[in-house]
Structure formats: C-alpha cells, structure tokens
Amino acid sequence: MKTINISIAPPGAGKTEALLSKLPALLDAGKRIILALPTLVLSDSIARRACEAGVTYRTIDQRCGEAVVLTLEKALREKADSFIICTQESIRKVQHKLFSGWVLVVDELPKVVDYPDYGLKPMELERVLHFTDELDGQLWIKDDLKEAVREQVSTNRADARGTACSTLGRSAAHIFRLLLSKIDVFIDQPQPDSVRHIRAVEEFTDWWEIFSSAIECHVLAASIQNSEFEVFATVHGFHFKRSEFTPEGNPINSVVTIFPVVQTGQKFSKGMMLAPHGDKRLIDIVLKNILERTMSLPLLFANKWANLQFTRDVEYIPKDCRGLNNYTHATEAIVLFGGNPSPSDSNGIKYLSAKYGKDFEEAFITTRFLEPSLQAVTRTAVRCYDNTKDLHFYVQDHRVVDYLRSTYFPDATVDWSLASTVPIKRDGRKLDEKTEEEVKRLISLGTSTCQIQRETGVSRPKITKMKKMHKAA
Template identity: 30%
Template sequence: MNPKTIFIAESLPGSGKSTKFIEALPTLMHTSKIVYAMPTNALIRELELNIKINAGISPIVITSETVDHVTAHLEKVLAANKQPLIMVTHEALRLVDPRLLEGWELVVDEVPSVSDCKTHPFDSTSYLGSLANYLTIGPDKKASLNPEHIALVETMIRAKDTSALSKPALEVLQAMLTPKCSVEVEAQSTKGKRLVRIVSYRDFLPAFSYANSVHVLANNVQDTLLGVHAKYQGWEFEPSEFTPMFDGYGKRVELHPFLTGRYSKTQSMMQRNGDSAEAWDDEVQLAAWLRGVIAMIGDEESLAFMHEWVKFKFDANVTKLPIDSRGINGYQDRRIAICLQHGNVSPDIALSLHTLSEMLGVPVAEIRKAIEFERFYESTLQAIARTSLRDRDNLEPVTLFVQNMDMAKYLQGMLGRLAIISTELLMTPWEKQQSEKKKAKAIIQAEAVSMFQSEGIDRQTIAAKLNIPYHQVRRWTAKLQRAV
C-alpha cells in the first residue's frame, strides 16, 4: 500500500457512514487510538451523544465549548497519548502540530473546506489611511508586511475591538501574518478603488501525513479541492472499511428546475427589458420563478437555501437556512426544499486562482472546477439531505426546486430511478439586451459577409468601403465561399 493513502467512504448524506464508524468503535479501540474530526461544534455534540448511547463510549471532546485554549489543550492530550477517542473540529485538526498525530488513526467526517479567497475594495482614502503605511507591494502585486511594523500590527490585531482600523483592514493585516496566505493588491482603478485580495489554503495534508491511517467520510472526496490537491501531491484513494451498504433513499423525488441554461446571479437578476438589475427587484426572472414555486408549495412547511442577494419575501412557512448546511439537523419533517446556491467563480476571485495554483501545484482549470463543484453540486446535495429525504421511516415523496436542468440531472443521477424531473416551472433564460455598439457591429458584419458571399467583392475592397480593418473582414469571412 502506498503510505500516502486516503481511505474514502463515499456515499450519499444520511447513508450511514458515521453510523458504521460508530458501530465499529468498541472493536477498534482495543487496538487503536482515534482522532475524530468534524466541521462544526454542533455536529460534534450530536455525534458525541450518539457514541455514548450506541457504543457505550465517552469520548474526550476538545472544542471552544469545552476548553479555553483548544490547540494547546489538544496538543497536550495528544502528547500524553492516553485517551482512546478524541473529538475535534476540522480547524483544530489543521492547527495542531501534525507530528503529534503519529501513532493515531484519523477519521474525518465530511470534506474540510480548504480554500478561502476573499476580496476587499478600498477607496483611495481608506487604503492610504489603513494599509499603505504597513505594506510594500511588489511588481507581481503581492504585498509584504514591512518588518518594522510587525510588532505594531500584532498589537492592533489583538486589540481589534478597540482598533481604529476597519474590519476589512484588520483582516488583511491578519492575513499578512498567516502561513499559506497571500495578500495581493490591484492597481487603483479609474474610479479610485483599490481591490485587495486575500488568497489562502487551509492545508490538512501535513496532519494526514503523520497519522497512521486517514479515513474521510463524505459524499464525494476526489472532486473537491482537498481531493484534487492530494492527488497532485501523490496521494492515492482506496475504499474505506466504513463505506456503508446503501441502495438509495427509497422514496419518490420530484425535481423542478428553474433554468434551461447556466444558473448565475446575473441571469437570475435579468429583467424583461434585457437589463440585469443591480439590486433585487420583484420583476427579475428568479422572482418570477419563485412566485410559481410558492404557488405550488402553498402553506406547506419548506426549506430554502440562498445567498444574501436573494431578497424574495417568503411566507412564514419557508425556513431559510445557511448555504453551508452540513451538520444542520432538526428539519427532517420537511419534504420540500428550494435550492438557490450558485458556484460560479466571480471575476475578482478568478484573479486569485493563479496564486492558489502556485500554492498547491494544481492547474488553474482544476482548481476552478473543484471550487465550482463544492459550491454548486456538493452544496446542493448537502442541502436536500436536510429534508425528510434521509428519513428512512418517512415514505412521503420529496419535492425539490433546483437551480437548472444540469442540477436536476445531476441529482437524478445521484438519487436513482425514483427521481423524476418535471419541466412544469422550467424557464428559458431571459435574453440580455444587445448594446447599440454590438448591434452596429452585427449590422456591419452582416453587410461584409453579404458583399463577400453574394456580390463577390474582395476582402480589401470590403474593408475600404466599410472603413474597418482588413483582418476583421478576413476573420468574418474565413470559412465562407466568395461568389464568382
């Protein structure tokens, strides 16, 4: 076996991955010491109770709810090497000295979120007043913290509640002191704005490297950014012993997609007049679709997952939940969900992908694909699993309103033969109105093509008559036959 191996239990949410691991604990703990890592404190509380009830074991829980200094306490417990089962968050696992995991088995529930690319726009005055004195910007736009200001910056960050600096400025300075983090500053725009980008990667591979074995329990590991990074760093994937036997949820699912084409904020905010609204408006295309959704739902209790820009006024029977829904339980009586997550990488974030590529040794295209998979497909699958879908005793059909036809087909493939796609509410994207400049260009292009293809006029003459560059005419007519 390759020592750089990640054992993966890949199966749908609610299929029993955690349950199978917990059932194996009494036997495992005779010969192994285990660190069990989860994304949130809430999930740790839930699974701690599960372990106590079903396995008769009392794990050591080390979180911000149980101790004051999580990392220091965890390192002390790992070094003592006496506790058979420790439960921690993903973040605590990342921050601990990885060498202390030697001799421990590592079980990671859900794929950790590993990339965090943020952007902060500063106007010229706020940038000069908050950051300019502390940073030096290189030709590659990368910022470095002036050595003489390091101690001062550390003091300001510790005193953040009383600091005169804004929260974004403090966040940028904090990033300057954080390993595997790059701060990049764009040139000032014509509008006097200066974009500051924070590019960071939370690296779990050092922890994986020292552990005796690593098991990740998740719906999908290999298509995530963690999985892609591990693959490019020489790690291999093998099935985990905690992979459950699962033949699907066993209930009928009706999928109602919104758009025939690509789902995005820009398209969702499109108006009938062909303009994309800058702020939410009840006349945008998504609002029109949601009115149909609400009419279909009626007064039935439902869940909705959406970004802040969606300002649609739902009735009280629709409960809004966070986009990252992992570990959110208590809604398994709901059989309806509206999923409006989007995974598109914004132009500002796209500027950061090259730096992330340098950090990870992974091509930009692979990084973009992994990020979009996590934000769009994986996020949506996790969201629908908050409903009664995963309740084996509830056989009522589930209704899911999803972003587009691509998502509907993806979920149908995951959920199996009992999932059907309804096109009752399906909408064709409202078209963006062509600008006057584009219209004029299209008219000239059509005229050039007609002169070449129908009248047999040569390209040089067409260019002169229409007052356009010769190469433009050549490109427009490259694959056309000139009339004789």
C-alpha cells in the same frame, strides 16, 4: 503516495453510525481516535450519539475558551483520552506532529482553499501600503517593517480576544497575515470610486501535513469526485481507498421529481436572480411560482444576498446545512443559492491552474455550488429509507440536475415546466450540444413533443423539425 481512506455514502446513510459502531472494538484494541467535525451543531449531535452508544469521549472545541489549542495539544500529547471530538478549525491550529499515534477521522470534506478578496477604501488602503511595496500588481512587506507588521497582527489578535486595542481593521490584518505566511497577495488597479481590491489564493496546506502525521486517516463524505479536496489531495501526493467506516449501500427508494428554476443551457446566478422585473426581483417571481406548486411546508435554502430569511410558508435553512437532521418530515426542498466564481475567484482559479497545471474551475463549482445543493435536498425525507411519499426538489439549473442524477438520484424525473414560467428570454431554436443530444434521445424513444418541451425547454417548432429529420433519416 500517501493514503486517505474515504467513506462515500449519501447524507443520512449511516457513515457516522458505521464509525460509532466500530469504535468500541477499535478502542479496546488500543487505538486512539480523534474525530474532526465542520460545525459545533454536528459536534453536539455526535457527542450525544456517542453517549447513547456507551462510548467514552472528550469534547475539545472553541467553547473551551482561549486555551482550546493548548488543551487539544496537551490531550494529543498525553494520550489520556482515547476518543476526542473536536472541530476541523481546531485541529488545523495544533502542532501537526502531535497527530502521530492517532487515527484521524474527518467528517465532511474540509475546506482546503479560499479566495479572500477585500475592496479597500483609500483610508484603510493607505494603512496597508504604508507597510508594503507594490510591484507588478503584487504586494510585499517592506524588509525593514516586517517586525512592525508582526506586531500589528499580534495586537489585532489580542484585540479580538478583548485583551488589547488595535487600530488595524480586520481586512488589513488578514492581508498582513497572508503576506507573513508568504502567500502571494495581488492588488488590482483603482476603481472609479478609488477603491482597490486586494486578493489572494489561500491554500490550507496544513491539512496535508496533518494527514501525513496521523497513523491512519479517514474522510467521511457524500462525494469527493471533482471536488477541491480531491484535486488538492492528488497534487499533494495522496491517493484514496475505501474506508472501513463505509456503511452498507442502501439505494434511495423515494420517487423524486426535480424542477429546475431556469431553462436548460442557462446558469443560475446572483446577477440573474436580483435583476428587476417590473417592481419585483426575478428571485421573488421564481419563489412565488414555486410556492404556487408546493403541497406542503417546503424547506428553503438561499444565500444571504437573496434576503429570503423571513419568507412565509417555508422553513428557512442556511446554505451550510451539514449535520442538520431534524427536517426529515419535509418532502419538498427549494434550493435558490448560487456558487459561481466571482471575477476575483476566476483570477484565483487561473493562478492555481498556472501553478499546478490543472483546471480548478470545475472543482470550484462542485465544492461551492453542486455539493451544497446535494446536501440541501438530502435534509428531507429522502434520508428515511422507509419513506413512501413522493419528493419534489426545486433546484437552480441543469448543472444541479446533472449532479444530482450522477450521484444519488439516477432515476429522478426532471420536469422543466417551472423553468418555462421564469421570465428570461431564451431562444429555443438554438441548442447547445448536450441539449440537442437529449432531444434526439427522447425522439428516438417516441416521446411526445409536449413532453420533450417539458423536459428540455426546447421550442415545439424546433422539436417538430428535429422529428421530421429523424423520420427522414
């Protein structure tokens, strides 16, 4: 078993500060540390804070130009710098053995799997099938054309750098790279418009080689439970222990109210939100209803498909908001992005489940939907432990509610009144097991029928009937 040291704390709780505070002593003791960050924005922030703390560092990332990988490899090999700041993308490209002798710190969970899916029209599909054989729904490079495929990919990369001209499309180039890496690539049957989907499950296995090569590795994160990172680390023989960079626990003292958008038992989805209701999309109706309740300038997080980036009276923020620390003035957050697996993703999840004998769907939802929602709401004043203002989070559905309450907001109040304004028909007479248990619990506490309906979305007649049964029992 190999060890990954984990620093778990809420966003803004001081994980990076704990690292920076310990750096001088660690560097004086002769340790060499490389810090890998998910975004350039976060890289700039850490570099600035290291400078303020008087820590000498060197930044190596994509802004160094074409030679970023060679520069990083040279720095790791020569060990002239004791503290290097780079991106997660950069370290995946260097020779893994060069991490020997280095302490690796990864800020935020790295991406360990992807589910590429390309719908190819006949012309581009013909280009791919010219170099491949199709057998039982899978693609294989023709033996006598492997060198030609490598040349095609090489030319495409040179084209991206502006040093050559390639006629190979981006999708086809990635498909060829996957095949050359001996990753299973699947091809679906033609659709009515002759488009065929080519898909794969791309595991970033180099992470496990990198973690094994470093003399010590740490991951700083808000949570790893049920994430893709946790599942893949486990199947690759790693276990976890508490990192020395874990900050002292500071409970969240803010008074938080969570307003789900859709009623309990329903799942927020792209299809649901883009469905027309009269001359508007459902997501427009939802946002309008939310904005009628807000009392400040709220933060708004949404997918690109929602096309809400030009919404007035909000501060629009991209879904990937890690490292953004300049919104602590906000007391309200609206989270309207999805993260359910597509049909292609579901096929990939089944593939992984068959390969490893584990269920990967929960990990997918946690990584693509739940944890990003946590990251979003914690851009607000909740990061300030002296905050005295009430906070309102408008979130997608009961899954996000449960995740927030199970991580850092166990005392949050849940208000279902907003969900009742969303024009989605729900049979309040039929309950799933979880909702039924919640209604029974509230009844046992003597909660009013009105309050139970508000918190659960269950119809009043159903609650009244359950109260009578409870009393009779």
